[in-house]
């Protein structure tokens with residue numbers, strides 16, 4: 001085996017010859033034949049052995065032994081002692097020793113070179129493996145979207161990967177050395193830094209090895225949830241020394257959890273309301289029939305009972321209790337959705353404006369109203385009376401929540417909902433909506449009330465003040481048209497109800513006429529007859545708001561009786577057409593008989609040319625189409641009263 005860089009055998013022997021020849025030449029040219037050239041020959045042997053190895057060393061020794069006597073002028077006869085044994089042994093030993101030493105050195109050098117090359121290869125291999133593993137680690141970190149950090153608890157020194165800075169919303173150029181310096185750059189959600197710091201202190205002071213904590217920061221104008229997970233390294237005494245951890249953004253998961261919680265809550269509420277609605281609706285339906293019998297027979301009995309008798313008084317009491325019962329049943333039916341309203345395009349802004357006009361009439365002291373109606377002509381398919389009820393109920397609740405006064409804000413705007421959302425009531429599908437907001441600066445709603453406020457008959461008000469049906473009606477109406485309600489409340493600060501009503505097309509534009517203020521009454525007494533209690537309530541409230549003094553009846557028989565008792569006691573009559581028992585036409589006939597000049601306005605859900613003509617023939621001064629709008633009612637009454 002020839003080591004790398006070792007000359008071939010022939011070359012090495014040629015080298016030996018060369019060395020001896022060089023000694024001879026040197027001796028001849030420098031010293032001359034009379035000097036002893038032994039030293040030169042020894043040098044030649046050494047050189048041949050050093051560079052050529054043992055074999056060439058011995059070969060050079062042989063050549064030197066043979067050549068030397070030729071140049072030594074010491075009286076030897078030429079070739080007298082061809083083998084001068086002593087010289088040969090000296091030269092031989094020198095050549096062998098030097099050659100052996102040189103070969104060993106060369107071998108050692110070769111081995112060293114091999115080892116070094118092996119080591120270098122191993123180092124290169126390890127470096128590549130390390131780089132690869134670092135790259136893999138960085139990729140894994142990137143894929144998991146987690147930032148990585150190390151914190152020396154004792155010195156507060158901190159290292160955080162660029163991704164941590166990204167998560168914190170801190171620029172990559174920001175320089176820091178300690179955790180406190182880095183934290184000073186982060187915009188924490190109010191109160192969360194204190195929470196985080198307190199928790200950190202507690203955990204480090206304890207014995208835990210691992211910890212997980214979630215907190216909020218502000219990035220731009222967005223709130224983001226971050227989760228940090230830690231491994232804590234402690235010394236033998238359990239004192240925390242170092243922390244290694246990862247940081248990740250868990251905002252989406254948090255949102256999802258919140259959404260899930262809300263939808264579960266909403267589902268429970270919807271199930272509860274549905275079963276209550278079914279139960280209440282069933283009872284109300286049957287009870288309505290029973291009431292029908294009581295009121296029907298009561299009416300018949302009334303006809304036979306003489307004025308002023310005890311029987312008459314008792315029957316009157318039965319009738320008015322029955323009427324109250326029916327009013328209640330009506331509201332329950334409306335809530336349980338057994339009563340389905342009309343489905344016509346409703347100009348929501350006009351209805352809201354009208355309801356607010358009415359409300360403005362009898363607002364308690366200290367309540368200021370701020371309105372911002374930007375719905376334009378946007379319309380919703382539904383029943384204007386019901387939209388009116390929604391506004392009235394929410395606004396009334398808001399006013400009740402501010403006994404010491406405050407601000408009632410009502411706004412209406414169009415909104416495009418991009419993604420489905422769960423609301424306090426109902427789920428909102430993507431689409432176009434008309435958004436009605438009614439906000440107060442009142443008491444706010446306690447959590448236990450919040451849970452149940454949409455339940456029918458749930459009220460925190462005293463007996464007689466609230467029946468607890470307001471919000472359940474709102475709920476029934478809004479879900480019926482495919483809308484949803486969101487409620488935000490803060491104790492002591494106020495409450496905001498946001499109602500989403502599906503937007504479908506545009507309502508016809510408001511005419512110049514509609515922009516004029518409503519003509520008002522001057523305390524004229526108006527008899528109002530309608531068999532539906534909410535409509536009587538609506539009409540009387542509207543009339544009161546317009547400055548009239550209305551008296552409402554849900555029984556046409558009772559109304560006629562009241563009119564008969566004092567035909568001059570009223571200045572106008574407003575009556576429905578379709579009613580059980582005495583119909584609107586009968587009322588008109590009877591009223592005309594008793595008071596030929598009194599203005600009469602008929603309201604009807606079905607006003608065709610024929611109906612209108614017939615009504616006028618009977619003696620009605622005007623015919624209005626239901627559902628009643630305050631503007632129409634106001635102008636109609638003002639007109640008929642002028643004549």
Ligand SMILES: Nc1ncnc2c1ncn2[C@@H]1O[C@H](COP(=O)(O)OP(=O)(O)OP(=O)(O)O)[C@@H](O)[C@H]1O
Nearest residue numbers: 397398401453459460461466467468469470471495
């Ligand atoms: N804006 C509000 N601020 C504070 N509490 C409210 C608000 N709106 C509703 N509530 C609470 O919800 C309860 C239920 O309201 P809801 O309108 O259904 O019934 P009510 O107002 O008590 O009676 P009704 O409306 O039948 O006259 C109220 O008693 C009240 O405690």
Ligand SMILES: [Mg+2]
Nearest residue numbers: 393397470471
């Ligand atoms: Mg209410």
